[in-house]
Amino acid sequence: MDYHGRDETRHPPPPSPPPFLMANPSVSSLLTSSSTSRPLGDLDGLVGGRVRNGEPPAAVDGSPSACRKSVDDGRGEVVGENKERRKNPGKMRKITRPRIAFQTRSADDVLDDGYRWRKYGQKAVKNSTYPRSYYRCTHHTCNVKKQVQRLSKDTTIVVTTYEGIHNHPCEKLMETLAPLLDQMQFLSSF
DNA sequence: CGATTTTGACCTGCGC
DNA sequence: GCGCAGGTCAAAATCG
Numbered sequence A: 001m002d003y004h005g006r007d008e009t010r011h012p013p014p015p016s017p018p019p020f021l022m023a024n025p026s027v028s029s030l031l032t033s034s035s036t037s038r039p040l041g042d043l044d045g046l047v048g049g050r051v052r053n054g055e056p057p058a059a060v061d062g063s064p065s066a067c068r069k070s071v072d073d074g075r076g077e078v079v080g081e082n083k084e085r086r087k088n089p090g091k092m093r094k095i096t097r098p099r100i101a102f103q104t105r106s107a108d109d110v111l112d113d114g115y116r117w118r119k120y121g122q123k124a125v126k127n128s129t130y131p132r133s134y135y136r137c138t139h140h141t142c143n144v145k146k147q148v149q150r151l152s153k154d155t156t157i158v159v160t161t162y163e164g165i166h167n168h169p170c171e172k173l174m175e176t177l178a179p180l181l182d183q184m185q186f187l188s189s190f
Numbered sequence B: 001c002g003a004t005t006t007t008g009a010c011c012t013g014c015g016c
Numbered sequence C: 001g002c003g004c005a006g007g008t009c010a011a012a013a014t015c016g
Helices: A080-087 A171-188
Strands: A027-030 A099-105 A117-124 A131-137 A145-150 A157-163
Touching: none
Parallel strands: none
Antiparallel strands: A027 A099, A099 A157, A117 A131, A131 A145, A145 A157
């Protein structure tokens, strides 16, 4: 796996909604994008319900857990940032990354946004009937993540939270544009 | 056979 | 300090 060399220290500007969202009528609401240091909490809470331990239903926010796991649990090996944390316990600063969350009305949990994602975890969350799924962009140099969760209140709504910004073009988009670009190059050669 | 998903264990942060 | 909840890892299973 390729978790090495992740540039977690960058602080890119807040992301704008993915291109597909712009023309997607099924997107019922864009939540927010900000960077605090509070956990996301459960998404049901996010849209009106209670967030963990009575916190007010907050907007989507930054992730504290980006700086995490430091041991190999006896099976694997210690990697990348984890080593750092081990060396400097408590010195690892909280890494906040731009996050953007939105609701979509869809039968599919995973909406096709043109990027390729690999699922790396699934977790049952409190106050929600449905589990939350965790995905990572499969592009080697890209460490964008997203969480997907269906609301228990309204099962037709899927909340997708993007974390980070893709540092590569959208594959589907490029596929679509490739012939056009070719043609443009051809024409401009005259 | 490589890529992806599943899933249980583990880690961290936070509230009490 | 303890327990809970969220987030991630990584081996095993599954898929194409």
